[in-house]
Amino acid sequence: MRPAFAGIDFGTSNSTVGVVSSGQPHLVPLEDGQVTLPSAVFFNFEDGRIGYGRQAIANYTDAVEGRLMRSLKSVLGSSLAHEKTRIKARSIGFMEIVGLFIGHLRKRLEEHAGGAVESVVLGRPVQFVDDDAKADAKAQSELEAAAHAQGFKHIAFQFEPIAAALDYEQKVTREELALIVDMGGGTSDFSIVKVSPQRARSFDRKDDILASRGVHIGGTDFDRLLSIAHVMPRLGYLTPTKDGKRNLPASYFIDLATWQRINLVYTAKAMTHLRQIRYEAERADLVDRFIHIVEHRYGHALAALVEKAKIELTDRSSAEVAVTLPGAAFAAEITREGLNATIARDIERITETVGQTIRDAQVKPADITAVFLTGGSTAIPLARREILSLVPQASVIEGDMFGSVGLGLALDAQRKFG
Numbered sequence: 001m002r003p004a005f006a007g008i009d010f011g012t013s014n015s016t017v018g019v020v021s022s023g024q025p026h027l028v029p030l031e032d033g034q035v036t037l038p039s040a041v042f043f044n045f046e047d048g049r050i051g052y053g054r055q056a057i058a059n060y061t062d063a064v065e066g067r068l069m070r071s072l073k074s075v076l077g078s079s080l081a082h083e084k085t086r087i088k089a090r091s092i093g094f095m096e097i098v099g100l101f102i103g104h105l106r107k108r109l110e111e112h113a114g115g116a117v118e119s120v121v122l123g124r125p126v127q128f129v130d131d132d133a134k135a136d137a138k139a140q141s142e143l144e145a146a147a148h149a150q151g152f153k154h155i156a157f158q159f160e161p162i163a164a165a166l167d168y169e170q171k172v173t174r175e176e177l178a179l180i181v182d183m184g185g186g187t188s189d190f191s192i193v194k195v196s197p198q199r200a201r202s203f204d205r206k207d208d209i210l211a212s213r214g215v216h217i218g219g220t221d222f223d224r225l226l227s228i229a230h231v232m233p234r235l236g237y238l239t240p241t242k243d244g245k246r247n248l249p250a251s252y253f254i255d256l257a258t259w260q261r262i263n264l265v266y267t268a269k270a271m272t273h274l275r276q277i278r279y280e281a282e283r284a285d286l287v288d289r290f291i292h293i294v295e296h297r298y299g300h301a302l303a304a305l306v307e308k309a310k311i312e313l314t315d316r317s318s319a320e321v322a323v324t325l326p327g328a329a330f331a332a333e334i335t336r337e338g339l340n341a342t343i344a345r346d347i348e349r350i351t352e353t354v355g356q357t358i359r360d361a362q363v364k365p366a367d368i369t370a371v372f373l374t375g376g377s378t379a380i381p382l383a384r385r386e387i388l389s390l391v392p393q394a395s396v397i398e399g400d401m402f403g404s405v406g407l408g409l410a411l412d413a414q415r416k417f418g
Helices: 053-061 094-113 133-149 160-169 219-235 251-257 259-265 268-280 284-295 299-312 336-360 381-388 404-417
Strands: 005-009 014-021 024-027 040-044 050-052 066-070 084-087 090-093 119-124 154-159 176-183 188-195 209-215 318-323 330-335 370-374 395-398
Touching: 005 094, 005 160, 005 404, 014 094, 014 404, 024 404, 040 053, 040 094, 050 053, 050 094, 053 066, 053 299, 066 084, 066 259, 066 299, 084 094, 090 094, 094 133, 119 133, 119 160, 119 404, 133 154, 154 160, 154 404, 160 176, 160 188, 160 209, 160 370, 160 404, 176 336, 188 336, 209 336, 219 251, 219 259, 219 284, 219 299, 219 330, 219 336, 251 259, 251 268, 251 284, 251 299, 259 299, 268 284, 284 299, 299 318, 330 336, 336 381, 370 381, 370 404
Parallel strands: 005 119, 119 154, 176 370, 370 395
Antiparallel strands: 005 014, 014 024, 040 050, 040 066, 084 090, 176 188, 188 209, 318 330
């Protein structure tokens, strides 16, 4: 019997789709047999086609003329959500691009299911936007509208850490008081949940969820901070003007370091400003590098190099961001200590949020028997060490780093629509 419902984890960096068949959740193959799909869209200017996921990134890195969009989830609830970007001869709204990506996930889902799937549980962070209930509600409604526009008729939402808890619960053999840690590309979310084989059979789980909190910090924020601190100075960031009275304007450097804002640098107006900045710069040679990167639409490739270096620092003491673009060749070394210093303030905010989640649950750290880790950013050594130091007596369980939320959303969809 084909699945009539599904769970979709639309992530900042990667997305998954989960379904339940024969009573067990599994993830749908989305691209070349792989169950994760990078949340990327590429508009090919050469043949007019739209590519998704790895194909989108490959087209971009192969220098196919076009426009790459990544970290689309980050625009939800922000001022960018209803702005437009230029795609060749026309302008297209960011939410329309979000809709195209959701539509692609639905297409892959229905190919797998062998028919229409109209009911879906969408994952959402505990907070799309920190400390702004109105913007948070707006973000959810924007995502819901995008899903409706792509043909989903029955839409529900579930917090991503709760979905991860539902996946974790499939493996427990006794009652646990679990801290669920879900650190993804755009947000870090935490929940304190009672789980057990008996509770897993209950439909109403609201009394088992003792507390949930989130903070809008994730892997793409670490990428941005690393780029600003270690790469952008090689392109002129924080260098002075010729008269020594001020530093160069920071906004274009920050845009180039921010996944979802890179395309804002690729405008004629921005290029005019950059040439004026070059004229005023004491280090015009560094600004020339910046201009070459913009002219060659190399911004996303540069961001990917920074992300790669961050991942390498999980297991290594240093990594290098090496750019070989003609006119913009340079190398920037980043050490593990440099990474830690760069993201220390954000990690402090994350651990403060975990501590507050424990206090909200009105339990002691010693009461927590298990920590369930999911999301790519839980691999960052500093983040993991600081979080686990809050609950030193708990056992540590590694979830499917990129799939736990999608699997849990499928289980939640079964409860809501099955």
